[in-house]
Amino acid sequence: MYALPDRQANGLRLLDLCSGAGGLSMGYHLAGYEVTGVDLHPMPNYPFEFHQANALDYLDDITRTGEIERYDLVHASWPCQHFANVTAWRGNPADHEDLLTPGRELMIASGRPWVIENVPEAPLRPHYLLCGSQFGLNVKRHRTFETSWGGGGDLLPPCWHHKGLLPFMHKGERAYADAMGCTWMTNKEARQAVPPAYSEWIGRQYLTHHLPAAA
Secondary structure: OOOOOOOOOOOOEEEEEOOOOOHHHHHHHHOOOEEEEEEOOOOOOOOOEEEEOOHHHHHHHHHHHOHHHHOOEEEEOOOOOOOOHHHHHHOOHHHOOOOHHHHHHHHHHHOOOEEEEEOOOOOOOOOEEEOHHHHOOOEOOOEEEEEOOOOOOOOOOOOOOOOOOEOHHHOOOHHHHHHHOOOOOOHHHHHOOOOHHHHHHHHHHHHHHHHHHHO
16 A cells, blocks of 8 residues: 655635546645545556546546536646647548547636646647756656646746756656656556656645735
8 A cells, every 4th residue: 555645735626527546636735735536447557546536537526516526626627638749650530539628617607716737739828838858857748737827936947958967768667667756656547647746736736826916
């Protein structure tokens, strides 16, 4: 059983849609959020409360019933295969449905603050573009984040792609999973994961710079 790291609770609840095995969920946990994950597939190693469901249907249902009000922030990592360059290299993007577009519409309709994460090629407003090297991680893994509050907040150092960073082609290896900070995952689960450091930082930006203004 994975032992969760200590963190100072902030009293806020976060819903993580398309959570996978919980890379970004862990980051929000470290920023103090109480996290609930939703994914289409079973995730036996997910370390928090988990619901196996279609994320679009789940969000639509809890918005209509009003249950969405129990969450202070909604995050979604809609599947990236429709947009990722690697899909075009290895197959046909048209074989993968675009869930990001209807997902964003549902997140806006929910009335809650939200964050969307995806690959840099995805049609997101790049409010935050993050890389592992900005957090001192030994991985080169870029991800774009669009937020309902439009970004801003603390500045990070620029990417530093020094020699020795583990690139994309190593993502199936144990060393890559551990370098991301996803130590509780299997290698296969970590292939789809994003380092917790990214969402810990974004979760803190919301707390520090945007939650007080919204209140």
